[in-house]
Amino acid sequence: MNTQFKMVVAVLAALLIAVTGVGCSGSGSGESTGDVAEPYRIGAVVSLTGTYAGLGTPEKNAIEMEMKRLNDAGGVNGRQVEVIFEDDATDPAKAQAAVARLIEQEDVIAIIGATGTGQTMALRDDIDRAAIPQVSMAGGSVITAEFDELVFQTPWPNRTVVPFTLRQLKERGLTNVAVISDTGGYGKDGHDIIVAQAAAAGVKIIADETFNPGDTDMMAQLTKIKSASPDVVLMWNAGKEAAIVAKNLKQLGMDVPLVGSPGNGRREFIEGAADAAEGFQFAAGKILVPEAYGVDTPAYDVATAFISDYTKAYDVAPDIFAGHAYDAFLVVTDALSRIEGDATPAALRDAIEQTSGLVGIGGTFTYGPQDHNGLTEADLVFYRVEGNEWVLAK
């Protein structure tokens, strides 16, 4: 009995010490944020694993590279910039947990992310509760269509890309369109806009199939599409499943062009689909073939400098996702540099909204109180895969 009592008391004491320890050090870290020499802390939620790993990894690379370059040059307003990365594993629930950690524990003044549309939307409640600005690297229209004054976006949203892509199809006489899209945020978002815009663009949707992120075989959906004999298969997703669609299409012996989304402008797609990627077409920004910016324009200079730095650092040319991340980091740090006085999240949000004529990789950004996307169709070109390389489609 006596031993028992001693043990219980000991356990209670140990727990109490642990808890008080936490309390003390918790308040300690709170005090230190007032220090002037402290770096600006920015949180980044990226997909380093899961189906968007091929997007999140170049995003992290680009941000780390730019952060180092900026800090070596003296930082912003004489303060260093520190980006704290969290991997969301392409999982909305993990993205939500990650942003909670960044906000509650790391005391960040802004969030860059997420990589995916579904993950980006999953952060919103926490962003709103904490009232800190967010710059997303995902292309779903819903991110800025469900308008939130705290949320900005660097890629061209589907509501810009889809009409552009449909017009390209129409111009090529590919009017009987079979759509295959994934059920995740970006695919669903693109799908809904394709369906809504098809009639206006003068194309007809004759088949409409979906698959789930993580699926490993799309033969069933493509067989149905084949029986509808479309002129073109329009695929809308950003995950690694795109390569499977291309391969399945080839296995079925379908001799129709495959057209995709900007989300497919990634090395993994060409590597994964191998010869099935040949002839694949999609709309995206100009980074993949920088001459498209027009040689000797400011955009061309920014893009070629980024391409050369990135290639030197990582032995591979940057893709559009590295560009989205470069832009997101640029938007946040540019806004920080324009803040006079305390860099509070509210001041930073206002500064981001006042971004004007900022030359990035995806295009030239001008945000406004109603426009948190900042890009237009003029920033897009149509690509084609030839000999495992991206070329401008004529």
Place this chain on the structure above:
Amino acid sequence: MSARYGLDRAIARVAPVLIVALVAAVPLLTDDRYLFKVLTFVGLNVIVVTGLALLFGYAGQISLGHAAFFGIGAYSVGYLTATRALPWLAAVAIGVALASVVGLLLSLPMLRLKGHYLAMATLAFSEILGVFFVEASAITGGNDGLRGIPFPSVGPFKIATPGASYLLVWGVAIIVVVLASNLVRTRPGRALRAVHGTELGAQACGIDTGRLRVQVFTLSAGLAGLAGALYAGVVGFVSPTTFSLEFSVLLVAMVVLGGTGSITGPVVACVALTLLPYIDALVPGLPRDAVAFLQDWEADISGIVMIGVLLFAPGGVAGMLRRSRRAGDAS
């Protein structure tokens, strides 16, 4: 033997008071919102693990489908409060009831199954529900999940801060643990242990084992549903990947680690395993690389610990507690 029961009774009398005091003391000692969130997750898992300890630790019935029951509770509250604007308390009641009913219906055909077959059946159930959560997108929001779930509220009283959520979840968790501890000390608890030991023997003693198995499975599913129902309101966001097989396995691992025939053991193991990936909340100043390593290898560490426990301490945490108690008695 009698000494042990005496000690158990003493512990049982003191422990709840200590735990309540400790749980209530945390908000006085810290205002770290992140710590509250982490401890809230611990509390939610404690509720599920208590139910699973009754099912697996006492009755010896394995379930690899508890994440799915958790999901039923979470989606019910998410859908009913966010889309249907039902009062939170009513939504929680419906969520728990739904999880219990599904548990009841599932347990009826499973009466014929034991061991691996039972595990397979619950695994299949979990997979079916996983597909349902993704495909029934009108209710569940599909892959992207359900956003904008309001905070728990009872009338004008709203539980909107991490500290209040923590108290809510732990308040429920303590009630659940106390009730479960009482249950296992009474006749149904002894009946459960009898079923675990030898079902035939239990039948010979006049226990309606079929009915008992259905009851304990329903109760356990209901508790998982309760935890899910609380999760939805506290987190405000529900998505299908949370209710994966991985979570079910982790829950079973907590009970195995905790040891069979005990509530305390699994609860202790649950607290430890849930805190593992969030160690930075408890030990501030830990290098970020170390935390990232723990998070990346969370499943592997849990697995290795589980293998270690099975090899070197098959009784789990409960076994170790009992052994130390016996050593104490001997001296």
